[in-house]
Amino acid sequence: MSTTQIDRLRDLLEPLAGERGLDLEDITITPAGKRRVLQVVVDTEDGVHLDACAELSRAASEVLDEADVMGGTPYVLEVSSPGADRPLTEPRHYRRSVGRLIRVRLTDGEELTVRILAVDEAGLDGEIPGEKGRKPKPRRVDFEGIAAARGEVDFSRKPKKDEEA
Structure with missing residues (x-):
């Protein structure tokens, strides 16, 4: 799809997401047979609940129907959170x-x-996990030195202090 359509969609949907305390992370349009799938990805500092996705989906559906930005071709609207293996492209993602x-x-x-321990304006402080009983090693990574980064599925993650209760 053309970038101008994505831009028009972003102009329509970003305010709706913002009104609900959500950050609009991504919009994609994918052909699916005779239809298209419009995927809208949103996030917050605390993650996204299913109810928030459903509420945004209802509001977005109404606005999209009124604006006719999707044209005459049928489409399916999907509103979701980014997932554990999301690409990290903005400091807020880190x-x-x-x-x-x-x-990375x-x-x-x-x-x-x-493993990210702290984030500031210039980069992140982390530790490289130890293998086979070795201790983790500290590592500083500046944002300007990152070509690409993506979340990893992590079964050994320790809960944050406020998650322990």
């Missing part, structure tokens, strides 16, 4: 991932898995 494992490809080609 802040939301504190305590989690991420996979640096601009020099090095690839590493890091």
